[in-house]
Amino acid sequence: MSPLPIGRLAKLTDVKVTTIRFYESIGLLPEPLRTHSDRRIYDEGDVRRLGFIKHARQLGFAVEAIRDLLELSDHPERVCDSANAIAQEQLAAVDAKIAQLGALREELVRMTAAGCSGPAASCRVIESLSDHGLCSADHKPLASQVSV
Known part of the structure; x- marks a missing residue:
């Protein structure tokens, strides 16, 4: 998958650009890589992580619970x-x-x-x-x- 600008990530995941930026600002999504012109670019890992966050929100999980679940997901060797x-x-x-x-x-x-x-x-x-x-x-x- 080639690098995605924020607009394509938003369309691909059906998540608003402002929501993506919000998730970055609160640390649910990592700060994205930037182009030389300072545009955000995302990869397949970001698509998966944003999909995880979106699904958790649809199930009603609070942001802090999602943060804890992502932390666990980032360390697959931990007990669940x-x-x-x-x-x-x-x-x-x-x-x-x-x-x-x-x-x-x-x-x-x-x-x-x-x-x-x-x-x-x-x-x-x-x-x-x-x-x-x-x-x-x-x-x-x-x-x-x-x-x-």
């Missing part, structure tokens, strides 16, 4: 117990999100089943959203939905 532990933590997080989504779904089903055909002043949806005490269960927002 920590990779298993990281994956187990991610599985637990996914299970918690699924449970939370189930609770949210149940509440939305209950809320919409009450129906709403009159004026907004007597709308069950508006009423439920206005008073959390009317909900059948506690349903905290998912971490990805919390805004600061």
